[in-house]
Amino acid sequence: MRLTKQNLGWPTEPAFLVPDAALAHFREAAGRGRQHESQWRARIEAYAAVFPDLARELQQRIEAKLPAGWDADILVFTADDKGMATRVASGWRYAGRNLHFGVREHAMGAIVNGLAAHGGNMPFGATFLIFSDYMRPSMRLAALMDLHVVFVFTHDSIAVGEDGPTHQPVEQLAGLRAMPNLSVIRPGDANETAVAWRVALEATGQPVVPVLTRQKLPTLDRTTYGSADGLRQGAYVLMDAPGGKPDLILIASGSEVALVLAAGRLLAAEHIATRIVSMPSWDLFDAQPPDYRHAVLPPSVKARLAVEAGATQGWHRYVGDDGDVLGVDRFGASAPGDVVMREYGFTVDNVCARARSLLRR
Numbered sequence: 001m002r003l004t005k006q007n008l009g010w011p012t013e014p015a016f017l018v019p020d021a022a023l024a025h026f027r028e029a030a031g032r033g034r035q036h037e038s039q040w041r042a043r044i045e046a047y048a049a050v051f052p053d054l055a056r057e058l059q060q061r062i063e064a065k066l067p068a069g070w071d072a073d074i075l076v077f078t079a080d081d082k083g084m085a086t087r088v089a090s091g092w093r094y095a096g097r098n099l100h101f102g103v104r105e106h107a108m109g110a111i112v113n114g115l116a117a118h119g120g121n122m123p124f125g126a127t128f129l130i131f132s133d134y135m136r137p138s139m140r141l142a143a144l145m146d147l148h149v150v151f152v153f154t155h156d157s158i159a160v161g162e163d164g165p166t167h168q169p170v171e172q173l174a175g176l177r178a179m180p181n182l183s184v185i186r187p188g189d190a191n192e193t194a195v196a197w198r199v200a201l202e203a204t205g206q207p208v209v210p211v212l213t214r215q216k217l218p219t220l221d222r223t224t225y226g227s228a229d230g231l232r233q234g235a236y237v238l239m240d241a242p243g244g245k246p247d248l249i250l251i252a253s254g255s256e257v258a259l260v261l262a263a264g265r266l267l268a269a270e271h272i273a274t275r276i277v278s279m280p281s282w283d284l285f286d287a288q289p290p291d292y293r294h295a296v297l298p299p300s301v302k303a304r305l306a307v308e309a310g311a312t313q314g315w316h317r318y319v320g321d322d323g324d325v326l327g328v329d330r331f332g333a334s335a336p337g338d339v340v341m342r343e344y345g346f347t348v349d350n351v352c353a354r355a356r357s358l359l360r361r
Helices: 002-008 020-050 052-062 086-093 105-118 129-144 172-177 190-202 228-233 256-269 282-286 290-296 337-343 348-360
Strands: 080-084 124-128 150-154 183-185 208-210 217-219 236-239 248-252 274-278 304-307 324-326
Touching: 020 052, 080 086, 086 150, 086 190, 105 124, 105 129, 124 129, 129 150, 129 172, 172 183, 183 190, 183 282, 190 208, 190 217, 190 228, 217 256, 228 236, 228 282, 236 256, 248 256, 248 348, 256 274, 256 304, 256 348, 282 290, 304 348, 324 348
Parallel strands: 124 150, 150 208, 183 208, 248 274, 248 304, 304 324
Antiparallel strands: 080 217, 236 274
């Protein structure tokens, strides 16, 4: 470095030199900036005098605040055994203001990051969960930069079906959950999806990832089961054992919630005290105080079975050494979605068999 300076005729000391002329030139920018800001504020004041409501909205956008009553038209879905795909529930508010990125996931991630960094908008991007692999650099930067972006992913499991293993995500959920400052939410029905959007829009300083199904899921009767608002805590008791004293806990996320509910009802008919826990978000659950986490997953109950159509990696932290995980630790297969799920063991009979085996142990 010294030789380079000498070659250029540049002083070797001090180590970092800013010539007076350069400093004076750049400090001229401060005066120009004050003038531009003064002019801008005058324009804003004049605009607010004529359009007060729009001026308030603009200021609200600049400050990244949600307007009062912003969630008033988010639907509450009625119970329905046929139900709907969570991607359909998520898309209920489509307003035709979308950019069509095409099959360019990495670019989409970079663009929505730019919109969030600029401010004034709450951007989202959407694609299949399997293509999150193409977006990891931009998603990682969003998490690193504390950007409020919503990355929406659909077609969330091997239930995608005939598209086959190239389009069936297996390890993607585990990979996304491993990323710091990224909140991953996999809702189990339409009403959990509505709450997931509330959480996503209210978040600050981090990207949020709703993970949604292509296939229909039953819309649960919330007069019978726990409130979908429990999603805010990451996991909650959906159906409990008599007296709140379970011998067995079944845990699931997303499309597998309805599966463990059906299994839980069958086990309850066999007089097996069963608690059903919906766990749509690990990171939201981990952020809860120990008292809440222990109330949902009592340390004294060792027989725990987690069910999720994805890699089992990470679930053992919730089921413990004495628990079990029904998941997918191999690639998918090409067949109708319900056939693939059945062949991979996601059936009521198999869940019950795995649960009984845990109790026998």
